[in-house]
Amino acid sequence: MKHLIDLDDFSLEELNGIIEQAVEIEKNPMAFHGRMTGRILGTLFYEPSTRTQMSFQTAMLRLGGQIVGFDDPQTASVSKGENLKDTVKVVSNYADIIAIRHPLEGSAKAAAQCADCPIINAGDGGHLHPTQTLTDLVTLMCEKGRLDNLTIGLCGDLKFGRTVHSLIKTMLRYPNNRFILISTPELTIPDYLKKAIEQANGSYTEISSLEEALPLLDVLYMTRIQRERFESLQEYRRQKDVYKLDCNKLTHAREDLKILHPLPRVDEIDTDVDDDPRALYFVQANHGVFARMSLILHMLGTDDPSPVMAGQILDRDCANSRCITHQEQYLKHYYLDTPSGPACEYCDCHE
Structure with a gap:
């Protein structure tokens, strides 16, 4: 089976093919209707979600497929103490493919070990979120026209931000991308990612000022400070208001800047910014449906398996x-x- 735990599970050729197909689907979605007739997507969402869950559901429905699953573990046998293995084992007999979101890191990899159908990682704790990154790549291809030679600013929660981790890892696969990491010292990216950048001969700069970074950027990737990842409410409150993007700050940014955000936002982007043509986060969410349509088509259309555990x-x-x-x-x-x-x-x- 072909699993998607990390976008590294796909070759660059595969990844580019999925992106190109997503762009094609967006131009003519009705040409792909019915491709998944008779197929079922299982959605196992142990954490709250709006865009990821609903875009997966919309993607499968637009392809002519159907959906089973849960969006609240308290309504499933998980609330009775059922372990992850048993849940996945059972649902993978009902569904042709499963998208799973879970608060613990490594959960998608654990699910893939016991599943009898392909597993898609829809977010595992503060670790990875590959389908959001696929959405980001489709957005950049559509709105920027390229995935290389970009200066990308990532701002906010870089420590627990799984969308940030996946995006950095994937953009390292394209040449001459540079990262400007904008965070407090407490929320900088994990050391393993810094080492990954260095091993790929990539370039990154760590700064604490959003205003200082803005004039340098082709892409600004804003993230919220995630209350659910902090062990103490006091620490969350200390961090949450440090970075806020508003129209005044944007006067220092390039005219061709693209502002992305995986959403949901809290107050890190002022709502007045929504009217700026550089703000693409709602467009980005729309691209996510077509990205996931393309992903489902690819994963259920390939006979190229991916290994689960290699260590x-x-x-x-x-x-x-x-x-x-x-x-x-x-x-x-x-x-x-x-x-x-x-x-x-x-x-x-x-x-």
């Missing part, structure tokens, strides 16, 4: 308290060899 089993616990292995005790602890030492294959945590 070795070690008798040690993951140091990341948010890793799925701490909840799902039956999981074997797989580790990958990296230049920085063993890394948990579920959540990328380095010891």
Whole structure:
């Protein structure tokens, strides 16, 4: 089976093909209606979602398929104590493909180990969100015309922001992209991502000022400060109002700047910015439907399988308290060899 845990699971040729097909679908969606007739998408959403869940549902319905699943674990057998393995094992017998969102990191990788159908990672904790990144790539291709030679500013919660992590990892695969990382010291990107940029001979600059970064950017990727990722409400309140984009700040930005945001927003982008033609976050959400239509077509149309686990089993616990292995005790602890030492294959945590 072909799983999507991380966009690295796809070759660059595959990824570009999915993007090109998404652009084609957006131009003529009715030409693709009925391609998934008789097929069923399972949506297992252990965390709240609006855009991701509904865009997956819309994508499958527009392709002529059907949907089963839940958007609140309290309405499913999870509330009775059912583990992830049993839920996925059962639903993968009902559905042809599953999209799963879960608050613990590495959950999609864990689900893929036991599923009898392809798994799509729709967000695993603060780790990765590959289908949002696919949406971002389709947006940039449609609105910017290229995926290389871009200066990309990422602002806000870069530590827990799974959309940020996936976007950086994927944009490293395209030449001459530069990252400007705008955050407080407490919310900078994880070390494993900094090492990934360095190993790919990429370029990044860390700064704390949004105003200083704006004149340099081709793309600004704003993110909200995520209350659900903080251990203390006090720390969340201390961080949440640091970065706010408003029309006054945008007077210093380029005319061809593209402003993206994975949404939902709280107050990090003033609503007056919505009328600026450079603001694309609602357009971006629309592109997400066509990105996911293309992804479903690709995954259910390929016979090129992807391996689930490639590391070795070690008798040690993951140091990341948010890793799925701490909840799902039956999981074997797989580790990958990296230049920085063993890394948990579920959540990328380095010891």
